[in-house]
Amino acid sequence: GAVVSQHPSWVICKSGTSVKIECRSLDFQATTMFWYRQFPKQSLMLMATSNEGSKATYEQGVEKDKFLINHASLTLSTLTVTSAHPEDSSFYICSAQGSLAGGRLYFGPGTRLTVL
C-alpha cells in the first residue's frame, strides 16, 4: 500500500524555539495533505488541510501564524510550530490523499513533540 513518512519521529525542544515537521508521500502524489494533533488519551483533532500550491485551510481555533503549513510539492508538506511552548507538546500526525477526490487517506507514523 501507499506509504507516508514523517520526520522526525520525535523531537524535544526548548520553549520559544521553532520546530519543523516533514510529511512525505513516498510512492504517490498527494494533492491534499491533512495535519492532525493528538493529546494523550484523546482522539485525533484535525488542524488544517493543505492543497499543493495553495494556502492551507485551518480549523477553527488553530492559529495559522503559530502552525505554519507549506505544501510546496505533491510529495511534501511541512508543519512548523513557531515559538513552541509546553502546551504545544503533542503527537502530530499527517495524512495524504491521492489525486482521486474522496480517496483513501494514508497516515504517517506521527511525530512526538516535547517542549521543555
Added chain:
Amino acid sequence: DAKTTQPTSMDCAEGRAANLPCNHSTISGNEYVYWYRQIHSQGPQYIIHGLKNNETNEMASLIITEDRKSSTLILPHATLRDTAVYYCIVRVGNDMRFGAGTRLTVKP
C-alpha cells in the same frame, strides 16, 4: 463534530470474531463510512470503507444496514495484535474527522 457514535471499549477473546458497532444516523446519501484503527503511539491504519454495500477485504468485513444508519466492523479471527482503538468515520466532503473510537482489547 464527529457524526458517529461508538462504544467506548470492548473486549474480545483471541481467535473469536470481534464485532464493533457504529451508529451514524445522520449520514447523507453520498457519504462513505470509513474504519481506521490506531495502535498505541502510531498513525492510524486504514481498514475498510463502504457506501451502502457490504464490503470485505483481507483485514475485515464491513456490514452496513439497509437504511445506512449503522454499521458493524467484523474482525473474523481476532489476535492480540488487533488490540487498538478503532475509529468509525463518516467522511464529509474531503475531511476525515475522528471521534472517540472504540478501544478493543483482545484477551488470550
